[in-house]
Amino acid sequence: MAIRTTLCRMVAGGASIMVAWAAAAPTQAAPTQAVPTVVAAEVIADGPMVVDGASTTSRIRYTSTSVRGVRTEMTGTLTLPSAPAPDAGWPLAVWNHMTVGGADHCAPSTATTTHPELPRMTSGDRVIAHLLDAGFAVVRPDFEGIGGSGPHPYLIAGSLARSTIDAAVAVSRYDSRISHDVVVAGHSEGAVAALSAGAREAAQWNGLRLRAVAALAPPTEVAAILDALSGVPLAGPAINELVGLAALLGSGAAAADPDFADLMTHGGLSRSATVLLPHFEDRCYAELTEPGSFGGLAPTQLLGPAGAQMKAKLVEILERNDVRNLHIPAQIPVRVDAGFTDTVAPQPLVTRLVDTYRHNGMSVTYVEHPVGHAGVATEPGAATDIARWLIAQV
Structure with missing residues (x-):
């Protein structure tokens, strides 16, 4: 009951406390290019x-x-x-x-x-x-x-x-x-x-x-919360927004970092989460939180055999690159x-x-x-x- 209450409070704002999960995926300075037009x-x-x-x-x-x-x-x-x-x-x-x-x-x-x-x-x-x-x-x-x-x-x-x-x-x-x-x-x-x-x-x-x-x-300062909540086995209305956004953040990190993308699709994500990856191309945030998408999974159901490694990488990235x-x-x-x-x-x-x-x-x-x-x-x-x-x- 305490976990459910805490999660409800954390996702009440509609965008997760984990919003900076992918904020620090490794990036490189862009090469000199023509002036934007x-x-x-x-x-x-x-x-x-x-x-x-x-x-x-x-x-x-x-x-x-x-x-x-x-x-x-x-x-x-x-x-x-x-x-x-x-x-x-x-x-x-x-x-x-x-x-x-x-x-x-x-x-x-x-x-x-x-x-x-x-x-x-x-x-x-x-x-x-x-x-x-x-x-x-x-x-x-x-x-x-x-x-x-x-x-x-x-x-x-x-x-x-x-x-x-x-x-x-x-x-x-x-x-x-x-x-x-x-x-x-x-x-x-x-x-x-x-x-x-x-x-x-x-x-x-x-x-x-x-x-x-x-x-x-x-x-x-979301790394500690991310680390704690990633092991919650609950699914349903209390945490659907959290899980949907967590998936979106993982996708964002993969867009920026090819090594993380490889880890995510080769054991980082579970089979249940992997089959939902096409949703990023045709669903917006609210739709990703629905039961038929990532919102139907518990946080623990997102992770595959290499899930611990993937999570640790994201926590490290976040700590290094927090705003x-x-x-x-x-x-x-x-x-x-x-x-x-x-x-x-x-x-x-x-x-x-x-x-x-x-x-x-x-x-x-x-x-x-x-x-x-x-x-x-x-x-x-x-x-x-x-x-x-x-x-x-x-």
Whole structure:
């Protein structure tokens, strides 16, 4: 009973406390490539991606580099404000979304009003609306492999940073009315993306000036929880979200690291889990948690003969590459927001993350809210406060 109660609390936020499992799969710096460019743009007339206060919203495709160093294309949306561009141009905001899954139809840029991931796809809409009202252009990357070629390296920091930076660079070159001043924000997985992008060398921004980073409910210190929960033999509604997301995280690590991919498919996963691998190509996060998918398995049913080795590798990767190890230069202000009742990014752990950042010389504003994981972005007061902070940094 105690285990069931604990698990219910841990998955109540809808995205797991294990969200950073794959965050640190080994990656290599991408080779020098051509400057990211928008190669296609299509105006979206209506639908959930059209935010109040926008003059136009376009679905875009832009060039980038994959987590394995191969030239690729990624997708997203570019939303322009209603106010005319000032002489210096519209400042640019990058918004990074929550967990939605890894299949192409999980891309927020293609969202419909009936999509099962819509609440997570649009969690930042209140923040975005305020930014548009203040005269910001907003680009929202779908992330590598979601809408573009290849699998999604879920929670892989290098991939998320690349998607974020290249989206900003591409749209600034596409529309001359966009200035070189940029702020980056994100929620949950998107918070990892924002922090990871902020920690990249200035040269990777191709002349853009990063002014601020806002991370809403960033997951951290999850290795110990991952290790403890992986041995739970229960299956069912109490832990289906946990198991579905654990599988997604394993898939993300495999997308980035060929050695881990080989281990996962050669004994790391059980036969029951292996037959479900095609689900990553046609199911989003909520669908992966259903009984007919990974959500129907207990954590112990995910592991095969080499499961202990696979789990140990992921724990090692996580400890080495947790977001607490990132460093953003002191001249770039950072804001971190946490929820008192957040079970995905627990407030005590986020507080410790902020303490670490400050100890390491980062300039951090820290704000706590009486909300859960989703509410850190969606609660009107929190959204307004976060947006005002971002606006004030430009």
